[in-house]
Amino acid sequence: MNEASETWQPERVRLWLERRAAAARLDQAAADRRGYEAQRDYDKAAAEEWVCRTLRANDRIDDQQAFAADIKALLGQDEYRATGIYDDQHFERNVRACLRKIAKMTKTNEGFANTLRYQA
Known part of the structure; x- marks a missing residue:
């Protein structure tokens, strides 16, 4: 398994960031409906959305x-x-x-293909 053979695909990274931000917004809404006991879940989802939104606005995604x-x-x-x-x-x-997590994914150039809502 040679990780260096795979080339950097900025469009795949943009798509992953977009889908993770959308999933985080859905997670925030679900946590908000659950109320007080889900405040930590809300903050976690808000953090993921903030990171994805900030990195997606970055013009330098084209260069790994x-x-x-x-x-x-x-x-x-x-x-x-x-x-x-x-x-x-x-x-x-x-x-x-x-x-x-995203820094590790960027370094190894792995994980951006997984655009499912629920990730481990």
Whole structure:
């Protein structure tokens, strides 16, 4: 299994980010309907949507190394601003976790083909 043989496909990355943002919005709506006990789920989904929306707006998706550098720069931020969340620390922790996941996917160039709503 040679990972280096597969070329970077920016359209596939854009599609993955778009589908994950849509899934995160659906997860937020479901958590909102469940009420108080689902506030952590809401913050987790909001973090994933924020990351996907931010990275999708990035013009440097076409270049794998530039995209990875932008993810690294986002990981280096001290805080992330968003409205409508319940717990800032939980939100920021989930933003960093999502960024690390996408950084790993970008480095190995694997996982962007999985556009299903529910992912492990």
